[in-house]
Amino acid sequence: SDTKVITVIGSGLIGRSWAMVFISGGYSVKIYDNQPGQSAKAITEIRKQVEELEEAHMLRGELPAAQQLALLSSYDDLAQALEGAYFVQECVFEQLEVKQSIFQNIEHVVGKDVILSSSTSCLVPSKVFSKVQNRSRCLVSHPVNPPYYVKLVELVPHPETAAAVMDTTHVLMTKVGQAPVLLRKEIDGFALNRVQAAIIAESWRLVQDGIISVKDIDLVMSEGLGMRYAFIGPMETMHLNAPEGLEDYMKRYGENLTRVLTSFGPVPDFTGEGSKSIIKEMCELIPSDQNHLSARKERRDRLLMCLAKQKKED
Numbered sequence: 001s002d003t004k005v006i007t008v009i010g011s012g013l014i015g016r017s018w019a020m021v022f023i024s025g026g027y028s029v030k031i032y033d034n035q036p037g038q039s040a041k042a043i044t045e046i047r048k049q050v051e052e053l054e055e056a057h058m059l060r061g062e063l064p065a066a067q068q069l070a071l072l073s074s075y076d077d078l079a080q081a082l083e084g085a086y087f088v089q090e091c092v093f094e095q096l097e098v099k100q101s102i103f104q105n106i107e108h109v110v111g112k113d114v115i116l117s118s119s120t121s122c123l124v125p126s127k128v129f130s131k132v133q134n135r136s137r138c139l140v141s142h143p144v145n146p147p148y149y150v151k152l153v154e155l156v157p158h159p160e161t162a163a164a165v166m167d168t169t170h171v172l173m174t175k176v177g178q179a180p181v182l183l184r185k186e187i188d189g190f191a192l193n194r195v196q197a198a199i200i201a202e203s204w205r206l207v208q209d210g211i212i213s214v215k216d217i218d219l220v221m222s223e224g225l226g227m228r229y230a231f232i233g234p235m236e237t238m239h240l241n242a243p244e245g246l247e248d249y250m251k252r253y254g255e256n257l258t259r260v261l262t263s264f265g266p267v268p269d270f271t272g273e274g275s276k277s278i279i280k281e282m283c284e285l286i287p288s289d290q291n292h293l294s295a296r297k298e299r300r301d302r303l304l305m306c307l308a309k310q311k312k313e314d
């Protein structure tokens, strides 16, 4: 058949999400996990979710649930899982040695044109692929949790990655309805986590310095910045916030920006004594037991689903 095959390695949270995204685009997905029986369990879980999504009219892609689910298969054997694949998405534990050795194993089994893609959040491609011989077909495709509703994927090249590999992956991600962005070079934290780190650091400092409460700094994002950031980024925000666009914005507000940025403190204390009162304040709002956390996660995913719907209509 003409159906292209993608192998998903690791069937945890992210592996299952990738599988759902790829079948929604009509790709045949082979799931492998090194825990025997785990990939079969993953399919049961995906089936439940895909059927629920269809009922909620939130199923992605053109195919009905039954046809999407027919594209899935599970394997406890790596070589069998890789047979016929043109693209491999690795989603195993976030441990460098585990990823290095899995890619080393995969390379021996697949043809030299097969694209090897890692879901890693925190490891740069030059580390992840250091044991692969032909690194021109390697990249990181970093998703955001949950990928079914939050569609950004950061495509991050290894220094040796071929431009065609970046292009093919960009086409694939677009085709399955994700929103790929391209980093021209690898950098620690990629783009999303670097921007997130800046937000976390200043939020933490403001609470630690007694300027604002945990509850209120979260409202600064959810009721303020976040309202527009779901639709326009910081660059367009500035461009629209001065009568004549970005250059005008910088003429008016550039000095303010520089002054405020110069007043930012050093990297805050996230784990020592200084963190205790912040953690306590957070846990008074939402206790950190599984019941409370799951309820809030469910709320988050439900609201993200509504937002994803809204964005689709935009």
Ligand code: NAD
Pocket (backbone or CB within 6 Å): 009, 010, 011, 012, 013, 014, 015, 032, 033, 034, 035, 038, 090, 091, 092, 093, 094, 095, 098, 102, 119, 120, 121, 122, 142, 143, 144, 145
């Ligand atoms: P997880 O712990 O839910 O799942 C990992 C799965 O990999 C498990 O099923 C495990 O059995 C399997 N596994 C472990 N070693 C393996 C091996 N050698 N071969 C085959 N399977 C193996 O983890 P996750 O949250 O799905 O994360 C997977 C990757 O995705 C990580 O690199 C993580 O950094 C990245 N990621 C996670 C998130 C997130 O929010 N969870 C977001 C973006 C990226």
